[in-house]
Amino acid sequence: MEQLVAAGTRFMREVNAVAILRRLRTETSMSVSALAKxxxxxxxAVARSLNALVDEGLVEFGSVDRDSTRAGRPAQLVRFRAEAGHVLGLSISPQDLRxxxxxxxxTVTAADVTPLGGGASGAEVVETLLSTVRGALQEAGVRTGDLWFASVGTPGIVDPATGVIKLIPSxxxxxxxxxxxxxxxxxxxxVYLDxxxxxxxxxxxxxxxERREDSLVMVHWGERVGAGIVLNGELYRGTSNDAGDVGFLDLFADAPGAAPATVSRHPxxxxxxxxxxxxxxxxxxxxxxxxxxGDDPLLARIDAAGERAFDAVLDAVTDGAPPALEAIDVVASRFAKGVAVLRAILNxxxxxxxxxLARCGETLLTAVRRHLADQLLDQPALEVSALRDDAVVHGALRHSLDEIERTRFDLGRNGFQEAR
Amino acid sequence: MEQLVAAGTRFMREVNAVAILRRLRTETSMSVSALAKxxxxxxxAVARSLNALVDEGLVEFGSVDRDSTRAGRPAQLVRFRAEAGHVLGLSISPQDLRxxxxxxxxTVTAADVTPLGGGASGAEVVETLLSTVRGALQEAGVRTGDLWFASVGTPGIVDPATGVIKLIPSxxxxxxxxxxxxxxxxxxxxVYLDxxxxxxxxxxxxxxxERREDSLVMVHWGERVGAGIVLNGELYRGTSNDAGDVGFLDLFADAPGAAPATVSRHPxxxxxxxxxxxxxxxxxxxxxxxxxxGDDPLLARIDAAGERAFDAVLDAVTDGAPPALEAIDVVASRFAKGVAVLRAILNxxxxxxxxxLARCGETLLTAVRRHLADQLLDQPALEVSALRDDAVVHGALRHSLDEIERTRFDLGRNGFQEAR
DNA sequence: ATAATTAGTTACATACAGTACATAATTATT
DNA sequence: AATAATTATGTACTGTATGTAACTAATTAT
Structure with a gap:
């Protein structure tokens, strides 16, 4: 366990600078006095720390506060220079690069999506991603040197510690x-990979x-099913980075007509x-x-979609086609059992x-909620992703920002040591 | 999020004193120089902090280090005064008070168990517990005034924040x-209740x-089934303090002959x-x-046990009675499905x-492990409690010590403030 | 115009840790 | 047995941080 030690008075400076930055970053601008209070x-002490932060380029003295209605000398306003650095959030999927x-x-200053053709090689995908990044950098007016951190999300099994993609079937x-x-x-x-x-x-x-829940489970529901788990405010990974692998829940083995559980082997x-x-x-x-x-038009649509049959069915759901709705209701009832299991264990x-599946919105939610109604325990709130396909990019941004927070805006860079 | 702010140089003293105490508490005794290193x-700096800690009674300068084989002036040894305070761990169950x-x-300096008669009132139970505590205090030679913290565990639904037992059917x-x-x-x-x-x-x-796992699930398996979950090194409680309520997993609803899930209502x-x-x-x-x-002796044993039929069956398991073993194997196969679910979600x-059920030891473990063998994912290690009925008391002790750690041996008592 | 109010600046006292050097008590060497 | 080497301890001094206080600056209220 790392143990902080104050080896010198610089330590205090560090602590206080961090505290000041933290406070300042939540406001647009503040007076020195208000900050001190x-x-x-x-x-x-605050003024001294601020001067150091100005030298680092993280803080800026702005104009005098003219808007104040109070008596007395108007305050000098200080502002966190959010533009002192930039971070990148990247997402790779078979469909597109974001x-x-x-x-x-x-604050997002640029965002871009590049659709992906079918047969691009690995190197091509990476180069396409890089040129998309370059475009976005230009759009945001950010030089490469001003990038502090980048995070990238891909499907499959990856090792965040080494940045290696171990398995990515798609x-x-x-x-x-x-x-x-x-x-x-x-x-x-x-660059961080996850x-x-x-x-x-x-x-x-x-x-x-829009409310930072202390505990939430986000279930990705598509061809495959997997969940991310946030507990006590942080992502929980499990022993082999495998927690939330709900696709492998085996809840229906005893159901009549269910496929045997041993058809295939993970992953x-x-x-x-x-x-x-x-x-x-x-x-x-x-x-x-x-x-x-006897819904022949729907059958034709599904058939015509070929590889994209899944998309076609989801389209039919949003269109309200009864057979599609029926299918959704069946999987919703099964999914509800999964939610109930999550509830019992994780609450x-x-x-x-x-x-x-998020595309099905309220249709899906009401169906799942209905099937959850007869559960014994009180069930968690149920929602559909608001970010949809941008969730990964935003998560990548968030991770980049967290990393900056940890390495630059938190204790542990100077003046400290870790005990051996 | 709480944000610590240094309000002076005392802060450093605090940080360093904490670091020194932390280190010292893991050793029996150390020289000042070694501690500093x-x-x-x-x-x-270390010497100054130590003097303050001596004044607080938490540290003691011992004799000179005569055992050292090294050259040079022998070091003055410092020792953490573990006897400066004591904590209590209490456990209440229908069977006994611990x-x-x-x-x-x-280091446990005294431990005691008092069996509980059947028809004791609430007040009687509490007084019996208190007299057991007084006996243990005497045995350990600890005065009531030297108690820093006590934690008590009871079955049922309790609110740790308020110390109220909400429901305790037994x-x-x-x-x-x-x-x-x-x-x-x-x-x-x-006094903390949980x-x-x-x-x-x-x-x-x-x-x-005997290895502080970062993630473990402890399943209590008796008349009822419930689990405690430790993730990232700390107990996870869930939104309504209800996480790990695995007794309410509904995994066999579709199984032929299963009881309908709505027989009863929580809790x-x-x-x-x-x-x-x-x-x-x-x-x-x-x-x-x-x-x-046709095992009439066993039937007779079960019948004779009356209320304690469950105990009788478990005895029969340890005796190796085939019908009892058969029963264990059946529930083991069901339990394995529960473990698999825990694995998929929590890893x-x-x-x-x-x-x-811990009494069944290896018999039970091998049965559960066998039924887990055909699962798709790699399964967690499986063990039987080593502490058995003392697990609660030890957990209560641990909680008391953690509480002391947090309130006395960690930052945040003096010299600090939280930002508003 | 003057008082009151608030902000910013400078000077000084205090507290903490670090470095340097002298001193003390051992073991190893001759 | 005397001396050197080694390690621990103690004291003096320096550097850097914060806090308090007094003073100056720029506003609003009277």
């Missing part, structure tokens, strides 16, 4: 450390529900839960229902549904 | 704040596996999972198996089985 230090740039306050060309290596080389700042669902969870917590194939609520099953259910109902305040 | 401060006293280093007389009020009044120190399973989890993590009745793996079901299964096998490193 808020932070609990003398005006002089880029967002924000300043240190988290984009096998990206396997390995190519992505991170090329990005770091090209951007000249640290699983897209994990990042999306942080994005949802940050920008989605290549589908888990038992995603097999009964995932995209393939939804298509199957919708097709069967359409056939029963989260909120469960957010993200991924392709 | 370990903690990363100058000898002078008390343990430890010093600040966690000992209804204790409902309310009687217990905590009387204890605080009588012991003259803060659910026994939650405390047992902390006890197991502390003293049980009075059994949940679906405990209904199929709990004590009552085990007795039912064992009885049925004994009848099938813990270790699952510990506590409560009455």
């Amino acid at each position: 808020a932070v609990g230090l003398s005006r002089q 880029v967002a740039i924000s300043d240190l306050a988290g 984009m096998p060309g990206l396997t390995g450390d190519l992505l991170v290596r090329r990005l770091e080389e090209s951007l000249g700042c640290p 699983n897209d669902v994990k990042l999306a969870t942080q994005g949802e917590r940050w920008r989605g529900a 290549h194939g589908l888990g038992p839960f995603e097999a009964v609520v995932g995209g393939a099953e939804i298509v199957r259910l919708a097709t069967a229902a359409a056939r029963r109902a 989260p305040r909120l469960v957010v549904i993200g991924g392709p | 370990a903690v990363g401060l100058s000898r002078q 008390v343990a006293i430890s010093d600040l280093a966690g 000992m209804p007389g204790l409902t309310g704040d009687l217990l905590v009020r009387r204890l605080e009044e009588s012991l003259g120190c803060p 659910n026994d399973v939650k405390l047992a989890t902390q006890g197991e993590r502390w003293r049980g596996a 009075h009745g059994l949940g679906p999972f405990e209904a199929v793996v709990g004590g009552a079901e085990i007795v039912r299964l064992a009885t049925a198996a004994a009848r099938r096998a 813990p490193r270790l699952v510990v089985i506590g409560g009455p």
Whole structure:
């Protein structure tokens, strides 16, 4: 366990500078006196720290406060220079590449999406991403040198510690450390790699529900199903970075007609839960229902979509096609069992549904809620992702900002030591 | 988020004193120089802090180090005065009252168990507990005034924040704040109340596996089933202090012959999972198996035990009676599904089985492990509680020590302020 | 115009830690 | 047994931080 030690009076400066920055970053601008009062230090101490921060470029003395109605000499306003640095949030999916740039306050200054063709190689994807980044940098007027950190989310199994993509079935060309290596080389700042669902969870917590829940589960629901878990305010990863792998819940093995649980083996194939609520099953259910109902137009739509049959069914849901709605209701009832299990174990305040199924919105929510109604325990609030496909990018931004927070705006850089 | 601000140089003193104490508490005794080197401060600074700590009574200068083989002037040894204060761990169950006293280093100096008769009123239970405590105090040679903190665990639903027992079906007389009020009044120190399973989890993590796992789930398995969850090194409670309520997992609703899930309502009745793996079901299964096998002696034993039929069956398991083993195997297979669900969601490193079923030891473990073998994901290590019925007391001790740590041996008592 | 009020500046006292050097008490060496 | 080497301790002094206080500056209220 690291143990902080104050080896010199610089330590105090550090602590106080951090406190001042923290306070300042939540306001647009403040007077020195107000800051001193808020932070609990003398005006002089605050002024000294501020001067140091000005030299670092993190803080700026603005104009005199003319708006004040109070008596007395008007205050000099200080402002956090959010533009002192920028961070990048990146998202890679088989469909598209997404880029967002924000300043240190988290204000997005540029964002871009590049659709992805089918047969791009790994190197091509990385170069396309880099050119998208360059475009966004130009748009935001940010030089590469002003980038402090970048985070990138991809599907599949990744190792955040080493930046290696271990398995990414939908984009096998990206396997390995190519992505991170090329990005770091090209951007000249640290690059963090994480699983897209994990990042999306942080994005949802940050920008989605607009209330930073202390405990939420974000379930990505598409062809596959996976969840990100935030507990006590931070992402929980589990022993083998595998927590929230709800696609492998085995809740229906005893149900009549269920597929045996051993059809496939992790991580290549589908888990038992995603097999009964995932995209393939939804298509199957919708097709069967359409056939029963004699809904030939819908059958034709699904058939015409080919590879994109799943999308076609989701479209049909938003259009209100009865067979599609029927399919959704069936998977909703199964999904509800999954939520109930999450509830019993984690007791989260909120469960957010993200991924392709989020498109079904209220239709889906009411169906799941209805099937949850007969549960014994009180159930968590249920919502659909507000960020949709941007959740990953926002989560990546958030991670970048957290990293900056940890390494630059928190204790532990100078004046401190860790005990051995 | 609380933000600490230094209000002067006292702050440094505080930080350093904490660092020194932390280091010192892990050793039996150290020289000042060695301490300085370990903690990363100058000898002078350490000596100054130590003098202050001596005045507080937390540290003691011992004799000169005669054992050292090294050249040079022998060092003055410093020692953490673990006997400067004591904490209490208490456990209440329908069967017995348990008390343990430890010093600040966690060394138990006295422990006592008082069996409980059947029909004691709430007030009687509390007074019996108090007299057990007084006996233990005497045994340890500790005066009431030297008690710094006490923690008590009870079954049922409790509110740790207010110290109120909300529901305790097995000992209804204790409902309310009687217990905590009387204890605080009588012991003259803060008293913390928590659910026994939650405390047992902390006890197991502390003293049980003898390795402080960062993530473990301790499942109490008896008439009812509940779990305590430790993630990232701390107990996770969930939004309504209800996390780990695995008794309410509903995994077998679709199974042929399963009881409908709506028989009972939380928290009075059994949940679906405990209904199929709990004590009552085990007795039912064992009885049925004994009848099938014509094992009349076992039937007689179970019958003679009356209220204690569950105990009788568990005895039969340790004796190796086939019908009892058969029953255990059936519930083990069901329990395995619960473990698999915990694994998929939490991905813990270790699952510990506590409560009455722990008596079945390896028999139970091998059965559960066998039924886990066909799961798709790698499963967590599985163990039986090493502390058994003392897990709660040890967890209570641990909580008391943690509380002392937080309030006395950590930053935040003097010299600090929180920003507004 | 003057008083009151608030902000900013400068000077000084205080507290803490670090460095440097002298001193004390051992073991190792001759 | 005397001396050197080694390690621990003690004292003096320096550097850097904060706080308090007194003074100056720029406004509003009277």
